[in-house]
């Protein structure tokens with residue numbers, strides 16, 4: 001990627017294509033790179049976890065930091081104030097995630113940087129994962145699978161499973177994902193309760209505004225809300241004690257919604273019944289103690305990565321880039337307020 005003209009604001013390379021800074025990990029690159037290499041000059045991927053600092057990376061690769069007006073990233077790439085300061089002409093961040101908690105939106109707002117996410121593209125897949133994790137914890141599919149593979153026996157502990165129908169499921173965050181979870185679990189005969197900032201006029205599910213009360217009334221909690229300063233560690237020991245020793249927690253949103261140390265302790269002490277986790281507090285680290293627990297099902301933050309959604313992600317990221325570079329409104333903009 002060779003820069004030819006410093007004088008224009010919209011700097012382009014010699015083949016006149018806009019430069020896009022790619023921020024890893026690799027999921028982002030495998031999704032985007034092969035598709036339309038002719039439309040953009042995609043940079044070498046910079047990975048916050050194992051590349052040199054961004055300014056060094058630019059020098060090493062002979063990139064002029066002012067050549068990038070747009071960057072693409074994913075949920076695992078921190079786009080914080082330090083990263084943003086090394087991209088002085090940045091005007092667009094596109095993240096191939098729903099969550100934007102990894103992006104410093106206040107810096108973006110101050111600098112007039114537009115931000116686009118993936119809208120509600122992942123909602124159905126994430127809801128499928130939430131239900132799958134709940135079922136797996138309740139009827140122990142993964143544990144039974146390990147048992148059969150390792151023992152070749154059929155005397156898996158009897159009556160260790162628990163019925164899904166009739167359970168009271170507290171959905172935390174009744175947005176796109178939460179609604180899809182509710183719809184699926186209704187079909188299983190569950191009773192749906194939910195926690196959100198405001199009562200939703202369009203549903204008949206029972207509304208709670210208090211986490212402790214929701215936990216005390218629920219057999220399972222499913223976390224589907226965004227991570228922010230209000231929701232960080234919203235599930236703590238007190239909430240888990242209220243949920244009780246048969247209660248199950250499923251998290252398909254963000255790890256730091258749960259105080260993970262307290263979760264591990266509550267599981268060790270038998271103070272909750274089990275957990276299904278697609279996300280963790282310090283990804284990619286998973287607490288060692290969870291690995292041996294048959295009442296815990298683990299998944300590597302991959303709820304949304306179905307083949308079909310992968311394709312749609314590519315298209316949506318590209319459509320946002322296209323809209324930006326042709327001065328049109330973004331397809332899935334984030335409102336910066």
Ligand SMILES: O=CC(=O)O
Nearest residue numbers: 075097098099122
């Ligand atoms: O974690 C995935 C997302 O935010 O879409």
